[in-house]
């Protein structure tokens with residue numbers, strides 16, 4: 001009797017923990033608005049072209065409309081200005097959120113005082129280790145460091 005009650009309590013605790021984790025699915029989550037709001041889309045891996053991916057429950061594709069992201073994976077993710085992993089990129093550490101892509105200046109945009117990935121991201125790629133900086137031949141203009 002007593003054991004059954006303990007098992008019952010454990011089952012309730014497990015369900016509660018899953019409920020919390022379920023707020024943010026595992027994956028690379030992109031959002032239309034700042035602060036992880038508006039429509040969202042969840043990727044499980046790399047995506048070379050956002051054009052055919054619509055915000056959940058809409059027919060609006062996410063290309064050039066993403067404003068905040070949550071990299072809820074154990075890999076690094078580089079978000080690119082253009083499709084097929086081209087152009088400027090913001091590299092986001094594992095399990096790390098970006099509240100507003102507009103906050104990050106892209107340093108290899110020439111002839112522009114300030115440019116960002118705000119409403120510009122068109123593809124992203126995942127990396128098992130921290131990718132190389134743009135200055136050193138890698139994709140990353142900007143690093144968003146791991147969150148503690």
Ligand SMILES: [Ca+2]
Nearest residue numbers: 047049050053
């Ligand atoms: Ca796609």
Ligand SMILES: [Ca+2]
Nearest residue numbers: 034067100102
């Ligand atoms: Ca924004």
Ligand SMILES: [Ca+2]
Nearest residue numbers: 081120121122
């Ligand atoms: Ca773009």
